[in-house]
Amino acid sequence: MLLAQVLLNGLLLGGLYALMALGLALVWGVLNIVNLSHGAFIMLGAYATYFLFTQAHLDPFLALPFAALALFALGYAVQRGILNLVIRGPMFNTLLITFGLEVVITFLAQLFFSADFRTINPAYAGTHFDLGGLTVPQVQLMAFAIAIGLTLGLWAFLLHSRPGRSIRAVSQNLLAAQLYGIEPRRIYAVTFGLGTALAGVAGGLYGTVSQINPYIGTALTAKSFVIAIIGGLDNPLGVIVGGLFLGVAESLTALYIGPTYTDVASFGILVLVLIVKPNGLLGRTA
């Protein structure tokens, strides 16, 4: 029973992990930018949801679309205004710029929001129900459902919608895409905006299950990075698999080996995946 409960905890955690990593994987796959400021955007999404909840008294789950919209606009602007300048440059430049962005966003957040800890704590946070002897936390379950729903939605969007196909076209063959009349600069900005919007939603959900301060971003970027690599960049479904896999692996490690070894487990898995399946668990074999 304990094992089943811990597996459930791990799956629910993994769903949120997957959503956190989704935006990073999308931007990485299409723009070839490893967005080191991804965690900072998650943090901003968390604060956006927090303030919509505490100031505008909006239910955190209803606040998520607004947080996503705000983060989309911010991401779009950041890509057009800053990242576009170096998009053709070597990867090192984009790493440096996104790292710098992370620092700037984090310190601005401390300046405006202070380093106090916050939680998004609606009345129903922490409620749970029993299912065959297992305790199912409701908010975590909702977060899980939203995470899976958004991932599937993104998958369908990329596969079937016109802008989605443009995004894939640009990532697969830039020249051919341009010949077909796709304006890559706009597509890049839209993709980056989508990535930050997803980060915004992930942040709002993170704030309802955990706590928010200006410094949560760095660790979340690292986690997203691991999941994106484990899952592969080809396909949003890979990110779900990567997130769930990591969530379960961490929970089992904490139960059987010891809570200090969770990071050893996740980065150990990362190394193994890089050796055995460098394109990710669901990726094409090299």
Place this chain on the structure above:
Amino acid sequence: MARTLLFLALFALASIGWAESPITLGASVQLTGPVANTGRYYKDAYEFAIDRVNAAGGVKVGGTSRKLALKLLDNQSDVNLSVRQYVQLLSEDKVDLLLGPFASNFVLADSAISEKNQVPMVQGGGASDQIYSRGYRYIFGTLPPASNYFGTTIEALSKLSPKPAKVALLYADDAFDVAVAKGAREQLVQAGFNTVVDERYTSNTSDFTSLLSRIKSGNVDVVLVAGHETEALNFIRQAKSLGASPKLYSFTVGVPSADFRQALGADANFAAGMTAWLPSKSLKDPWFGDAEQFAKAYQAKFGYEPDYHAASGVATVEALVKAIEAANSVDPRKVRDALAHVNFASVYGQVAFGPTGQISLPQTMIQVQNGKVVAIYGANGALGKLLYPMPAWDKR
């Protein structure tokens, strides 16, 4: 001639400057970075105490009154940067004496600099026994030993009937929390408790669901957590979402601070913890009147309630002032010897340092009841009623 006059004038100006030059206290504190939240308490405490001392005329030394000044650097919550900044404070900024950073791991590293330069550091942010086990002579601390943080809590628990059957001890993997756990482990054995879970976890862990599931399925009665405030917040939130409701949980940090109760709202209720300080009228102080007045003035100035961090920080400034006056000098070595003998009543309690340099104060067990911190158990026995067992989450 003119040149000589000018020289004399400059010399006279300079000597006036010297006579009135302030005594500079140097410190490197976490103003940004992940522990900026607590680091700020020390900045505010240092500035508040120094303002008060100066308003009361400053420090009497060598027949004159000298003001205090503060040279404060931001270590960005980075231990390595903090060490470099203490080197800078002594070598470039030429500060006279040192105040400490927050947290044991910082003090452990930074005290090597004060020791090497033979400049005393009085710090109110590190409690780990490790700081004082190295035979250092220039480090003094106003937080009582980490190994005894759970002392009064365990004593209070052993008086309960029926006595809690199963105890879990969880601790983060840093200098302070390991020292807390080491002490608590021994005290639990001595008091005859059965510790069924004894686990170390990675600092800044955000996921406690595996541990909580173990605690829930093992029907653990009491959970003692030695960790950081962010971990305490995550622990409580996840305990609620998993319906894990031990009869009591207690945290080394977070519970006394206003920020903790604000972040959790009603969920903070029943959380137990400890503090070396409560704003009581009985704590008299030469600069602040008493601790209650201090707490009011502090809240009015900074907009939040002070907890033991702030009081401890104020006590370090006061200890330095007392020692300078006793030594009648700012010579670091003389001040060091005077520090070893200070003994005065302060807003924080009776300040006197033991042979290793650490203060000895009892922790008071506290519990959040209806959003307020209530004293439960102190060195002389019960002070209030412990709400035990905590009601299950769905019965609150």
